[in-house]
Amino acid sequence: MTASISFRGVTKTFPVRGPGGARQRTEFTAVDRVDLDVAAGEFVVLVGPSGCGKSTLLDLLGGLTRPTAGEILLNGTPVTGPGLDRSTVFQQYALLPWRTAQGNVEFGLESIGLPRRQRAARAREYLGLVGLAGFEDRHPHELSGGMKQRVAIARSLAYDPDVLLMDEPFAALDAQTRESLQDELLRIWRRTGKTVLFITHGIEEAVYLGGRVAVLTSRPGRVKAVLPIDLGSRGEAQEAQDLRSSPEFARHRHEIWSLLRDEVSRAQQLEKEAAPV
Structure with missing residues (x-):
């Protein structure tokens, strides 16, 4: 059995200590009013700049933490904690x-x-x-x-498990091994029919793996756009071709980068402003 996922107005804030210590506690908003639906058996990839809350969304779906506002539904039932219906693969x-x-x-x-x-x-x-x-x-x-x-x-x-959560699982691998495991993962996904939510910083990885790609904004993370990826059939014959060099692949990659460019710049600016003088 596979599962459908629904993020409905999900916000997550964390308390942080201000310059004055405990007396000046403030809140840090990691993700803000996220709405996203993932159909049962779908492979969806999340991309966004560093610090945009991608891993926070996976933690929330995994039940490791609770949303400050909004709710997450798994087959229509609110997620209230960890469960054997979800499993996570980390970097x-x-x-x-x-x-x-x-x-x-x-x-x-x-x-x-x-x-x-x-x-x-x-x-x-x-x-x-x-x-x-x-x-x-x-x-x-x-x-x-x-x-x-x-x-x-x-x-x-x-x-x-019904849902496989993957938090940049191939980031530490060399390029050749990473591409080989991407093919292996698609093969396993087709065979098992699991619902997959996959996080990556790599635009090419997102295009190659995702049936849809959700682009997140810089902090706080919001869904900027959800793009369908159409690379045709990915059967055995199609896998023998170099999809990464196709015009369709290049078009999808450019579309995602166009959405991300301003967000990456904004995230870098936020990092500079937060850095100690």
């Missing part, structure tokens, strides 16, 4: 170094009380899904960065 792999690849995938299954034999079978199944069959007994230090991220993805998928 840092967060693998347990003393566990093998299989042991890391099994870790999440232990928390839901799955019997040992079923845990082992499911871990092998999902390691195979991410292309790591034969590497079940390797420890993290024996795996490349790309392989570690594959283990993290397998761990997130193994307990069958």
Whole structure:
């Protein structure tokens, strides 16, 4: 089962200490009145300048924090906390170094009380899904960065969440590995039909992965535009072509950069103003 997501007027503020300490506490607004709908089984990418609240939105959807105003619905039900219907893949792999690849995938299954034999079978199944069959007994230090991220993805998928939240999962990887894992992720998404909300700073990554791309403003983050991405069918034949060099890809990339340019400049100016003299 996949899930639909709805952000309705979502605002999140954080208390900050002013120059006078606790007596001058103020509020910092990370995201402001965000409205965004994600259909069940859709792959949506969030892009925006640094500090615009992309990760805050993922934390809110993950139930790690609550909105100051507005609400987030998952299949029409308000999100009030973490749940097994959502799983997050971070930039840092967060693998347990003393566990093998299989042991890391099994870790999440232990928390839901799955019997040992079923845990082992499911871990092998999902390691195979991410292309790591034969590497079940390797420890993290024996795996490349790309392989570690594959283990993290397998761990997130193994307990069958409805929604996969991905917070710049490929940012730390080299360009070749990143592109390879982008293709792998699209293959997994097509096979599993999960609802995916993916954060990136990379415009090309956003265009390549997203069925739609939501562009956020500089702080506080608001939805500036949501753009559909039409690159045609992405079946096996299409994947053999270099989509990144196509006119359609270039058009989408230019459209997103045109929306982001002013926001990036504004974010840089805000950073300068906030920097200590």
